[in-house]
Amino acid sequence: MPSLGADMDEGTLVAWRVGPGDVVRRGDIVAVVQTEKSDIEVEVFEAGTVAELLVDVGTTVAVGTPLARIEGERAAEQPVATKATPARAASPQRSMAGRVLSPLVRRDAAALGVDLASLQPADPSGPLHRSDVAAARRTRPATLRSGAASPYARRLASERGVDLAVLSGSGSGPAGAVLARDLPEVSSVAGSEAPPLDPMRAAIARTMERSNREIPHYYLAHTVDLAASVGWLAGRNAGRPPAGRILLSALELRAVALAARKVGELNGSWVDGRFVAGEGVHLGVIVALRGGGLLAPVIRDADRLDVESTMAALSDVVERARRGALRSSELSGATITVTNLGEDGVEEIYGVIHPPQVAIVGFGGVIDRVVATEGRAQVHPTVRVTLAADHRATDGRIGGRFLSKVGSLLAQPGKL
Amino acid sequence: MTPDEARSMIAEALARIAPGTDLDELDPDESLAEEADLDSMDLLSLLDALHERTGLELAEADAAQLRTLNSAVAYLVAASG
Structure with missing residues (x-):
């Protein structure tokens, strides 16, 4: 097959x-x-x-x-x-002679984990074509003369940068075919040429590919006046030691959690062609890791926490995400996700939804902007709040209601 | 507290918060957050560590004075008397 x-x-x-x-x-x-x-x-x-x-x-x-x-x-x-x-391939070009390997052929072979040395071109007197590489990838693996490996092993080998030729014939499958369990955990095989693809990078790639392939996103943005929230935080944090202070991020998460409860159409999953409302509001929080990659630990029942416990939960998951101490259960079950790139000077971020969720909320940086207040122009701290949502599950009107709710909550931090 | 003591206190805290940070590699007159790739949660942890060591309040209102490595060292030296 x-x-x-x-x-x-x-x-x-x-x-x-x-x-x-x-x-x-x-x-x-x-x-x-x-x-x-x-x-x-x-x-x-x-x-x-x-x-x-x-x-x-x-x-x-x-x-x-x-x-x-x-x-x-x-x-x-x-x-x-x-x-x-x-x-x-539509019409492969003939080459003069010899083992001419085009860069595309090499790239395909590396990406698919195909051992070029084991390939015969379709036309024995011609060069190897990309179609030969693709065919070898699809060929029944266990009985190939060499380079025999299961498809899963090939994929893993490609991800880990393992050269299957090195293991050829020594696997535990039929006729020495290399199976997934025969591969070394991390690339340390002599002769491996391609650098290993970081497993996290690979996981992000798969998730984002799936999201953009399956989810018709729509995007909305609001500018939210933060004068009230910033003022409230200054008063709240004054005179407290650093460990007792609250960050604006905690207020933003609270606002999203309450708005997600209010506008439940954005809080849940798209499963088998229909929307399934989340039981409770479980916030996925994107945490960027030092050295690259990210994790999205989940703050469960975020709508039932107060600001203090939200700050404690955020601080806890961020610290443990960066220390590599999250439990697997904490990385699943989010009903909506929040991402914040404001600290890197980004004004607004339009996220990519994490399937099967139907929405991701983005916060940009706090920026002083001129806002009209009671008929006068004033300079206030503001933030651009964005929503990327699944158009299969909701229409823009729902998304607009959600962002309005986030904005009005941040304008009344006492309600958070 | 001498400037060297203040500096090594910051270095110790950063070693835990942002492993791999080398103070000698940073521009001491640029934003410490940007130079050492710290977000607000990291900065809060840094303030917490310095607070634990010195007992100083390190109020949010003083944040501007702690923005760069050099200004933070100067602040710690002055505030600790």
């Missing part, structure tokens, strides 16, 4: 186009596979005679499962090596 996309784990065989005894040539359509997106014709990647069909029509199998056995020209038996029609 070929992998027809990074997010494909299995496919259903809906038709065979060949049977035992049929002679196939490279590029022939041998089967039709149904994925979540569409039906896709599967090409054969080897020439030979179909010896045996291994999967019945209507069966759903995992990516990497052999579909059929082909007796090839060179070896006595070759597995069906498949490639998908849509991914095929």
Whole structure:
């Protein structure tokens, strides 16, 4: 079963186009596979005679499962090596001779964890094409002559910068295929060339990719007058030791928590095509880590905390996030997320929603702006508050109500 | 308190709050927060550490005087008498 996309784990065989005894040539359509997106014709990647069909029509199998056995020209038996029609290169250029490796081929191979040394070009006298690399990635792994590895192992190897060729044949899978458990935890393998992709970077990449692929975001912004909140904080913090002081961030979180309770349409998840309201308001708080990356620990039941306990909870999760001491349960279950880049001089930030949530609230920096108060121009501390929300779950009007509520709460800090 | 003592007190606190910070690498006349990549939570922790060591109030109103490394050292020296 070929992998027809990074997010494909299995496919259903809906038709065979060949049977035992049929002679196939490279590029022939041998089967039709149904994925979540569409039906896709599967090409054969080897020439030979179909010896045996291994999967019945209507069966759903995992990516990497052999579909059929082909007796090839060179070896006595070759597995069906498949490639998908849509991914095929349109018209590969011929090169003069030799093992010419284009930068694109090298990049693809590195990204897919494919060992170039083990590849044969489709045209033995020609160069390797990107389609060869892509095909090798999709090929049934356990019976490849070398570089055999499960798709999951390949992905992990790519993420960890492990050169699979080094482990080739020594794995614990069939015929020495490399499985995920055979990979070293961290890249320390001799001969590894690509730098390891930081697991956190990889996780952020996956989440953000999914968000932008699946969620139709809409964006709104309000400028909020902070004169009252800043004044309230100055009075509240005066005469207290540093450990007893409250930061503006805590007021902002309180305002979001209360507004999320009031405008519940933005507080929850989009699951299986519909909005599921959150039970309670659980605030995900984006914490930037020193040296890069971020975490989003969750302050649970934030609508039921007062300002003091919100400050204590914030201080606690930030400190532990940076120390690497969060529990896994604290990193899930958020119903809405808050991000704040104001301290880096950013005026406004439009966030990317963390699926399956439906909204992320952004706070920019505190900036003195001229505001009209009672008919007069005055200079007040202000902040740009933004909302990125899932248009499947709500429309802009709801988002506007939410931002208005955040603004009016910050204008009356006594209510926080 | 001498300037050297004030400086090493800040260095000790930063070693815990922002591991890897080397005071010698920072521009002592630029914002300490920017130079050492501190956010408001880190700054509060820094004030807390200095407060614990010196007993000084380090009021928010005095924050401007603690903005850079040099001004913070001068402030600590003057305030501690």
